[in-house]
Amino acid sequence: QVQLVESGGGLVQAGGSLRLSCAAIGRTFSYYAMGWFRQAPGKEREFVTGITWSGTSTSYADSVKGRFTISRDNAENTMYLQMNSLKPEDTAVYYCAAVRRRATVVITTANEYDYWGQGTQVTVSS
DSSP: OOOEEEEOOOEEETTTOOOEEEEEEEEOOGGGGEEEEOTTSOOOOOOEEETTSSSOEEEEEEETTTTTTEEEEETTTTTEEEEEEOOOOEEEEEEEEEEOOOSSOOOOOGGGOEEEOOEEEEEEEH
């Protein structure tokens, strides 16, 4: 099993930036495809972005394209989400997720992921 620990959330004004981190503990990080999801109050959890085990392929939700960047450092067992030009509608709890799969395509559906972090709150004020 792998344990995921998110950090980096907080309160920021619209137009600002935050960087989230997801540290993986327990297994070989490079065996896992990874993703970021978010859930706003009263809404379902939604895919934000994902990255393959090697980091060579990424995918983004249309709502964050051009503003968010996902990356991973397999040597440090950590995944990152750089969020720029934040908007109030980005306010949500952000979760990182992992599945042991060396696929060449990004996994975008939540039910394909086996491991989840506890979530970190991101609040963007207008």
